[in-house]
Amino acid sequence: MAANDRTRVAIAGAGPAGLFLGLLLARAGVAVTVLEKHADFLRDFRGDTVHSSTLTLLDELGLGPAFAAIPQRRITQVAAQLDAGTARIGDLSRLHGPHPHIALVPQWDLLELLADAAAREPGFRLLRNAEVTGLLREGGAAGAAGGPATAHDGAGPGGGRVTGVAWRDRASGKEDGAEHTLEADLVVACDGRWSAVRDAAGLTPHAFGAPMDVWWFRVPRHADDPDGGFGRASRGQFLIMVDRGDYWQCGYIIRKGADAKLRAEGLERFRARLAALQPWLADRLAGAPSSFEDVKLLEVRLDRLERWHLPGLLVIGDAAHAMSPVGGVGINLAIQDAVAAARIVRPALLRGGPVPESVLQSVQRRRWWPTVLVQGFQQAAHRGVVGRILDEDAFDRPGAEPDGALPLPLRILEEFPVLQAIPARFVAVGPLPEHAPRWARRAPG
Missing domain, CATH: 3.50.50.60 (FAD/NAD(P)-binding domain)
Incomplete structure (x- = not known):
């Protein structure tokens, strides 16, 4: 031209x-x-x-x-897996229209x-x-x-x-x-x-700032693994898992600016963190991720x-x-x-x-x-959910939910499943x- x-x-x-x-x-x-x-x-x-x-x-x-x-x-349900148990956050099957899924x-x-x-x-x-x-x-x-x-x-x-x-x-x-x-x-x-x-x-x-960045990587998925997408959260750690058929697309939430420090700790330390957070992944972590070249940093903005x-x-x-x-x-x-x-x-x-x-x-x-x-909504989630999970000390402060209890919003969604259509519509539509x-x-x- x-x-x-x-x-x-x-x-x-x-x-x-x-x-x-x-x-x-x-x-x-x-x-x-x-x-x-x-x-x-x-x-x-x-x-x-x-x-x-x-x-x-x-x-x-x-x-x-x-x-x-x-x-x-296809994703029809989104769940949160905490130390206290698993709770469904959104049920896309409750959406009206020809595509009640992602x-x-x-x-x-x-x-x-x-x-x-x-x-x-x-x-x-x-x-x-x-x-x-x-x-x-x-x-x-x-x-x-x-x-x-x-x-x-x-x-x-x-x-x-x-x-x-x-x-x-x-x-x-x-x-x-x-x-x-x-x-x-x-x-x-x-x-x-x-x-x-x-x-x-x-x-x-x-x-507006963000408390975290994300490491993206893949882990093999087995046929008897759970379906769909969910988040696994524990003290100081947060893992997003998206079902892609033969593999999991994973997002490991890290504190903002912690990329270099965590990489310096080594790949074996990272694999051990993952195995402790999600034990049923342990049998496939030896080769996935195979190196930090397979772990891509998303700088959250x-x-x-x-x-x-x-x-x-x-x-x-x-x-x-x-x-x-x-x-x-x-x-x-x-x-x-x-x-x-x-x-x-x-x-x-x-x-x-x-x-x-x-x-x-x-x-x-x-x-x-x-x-x-x-x-x-995302700013509120940063402050009230992600930031709290990444701050291990927050679990021991006065007024914090006990480790053995689901947070109140999740308990409400579990008690009244019809409300799960609200976050589902907010995200999917x-x-x-x-x-x-x-x-x-x-x-x-």
């Missing part, structure tokens, strides 16, 4: 939000280009949950049968499905190995990605209208790559919690932009509001952002010319309160689910 190019909408990042948005806009008849810095979608330990509301959205887009053909596991598939399968569907639309283009390195501005100024913008480069919130992106072709095999520009009437940042586009725009999220837009630029998904892994709802929220954005910006895009900033502001207004609500606009819907096929 030419070193200089043009599109109506440039989307940075081909994750779930970026590809859903690209697909929807292409079905609206809008020329859209999605830029993905990697050559493929094959990256491990990404969020592999496809929530009930997303499954309904896939049905509405005519992609339900194609998704159903992908090998998958599907677990490798995220790359979902992304390939969306990319293939979008590629059938004449206005869609996906550029792989295309790393966004900066923003184009009215008047020729360009803000560099990957670091804070300055007043000199025009990339701050007070600069001119965003008119496109600069990007590097990583397929050349050279570190510096070939440089290109892509002009656009609207740029959408869908490039995640470490968003280079957001940095280039000079937008800084407010961080919980933050939110106060402003998701500038003239010519919209920020959505994790780039606008990084979510904690609590509840596993980040992907669901990002996809719902994308659906709302497509519906709201479509009329302005079809009229031609730049999208008024008031339209972009409408996207933020639509998605603001569900974001605040979910992040507020979300506080404000979005549906595909009629103009984007297709019959299966």
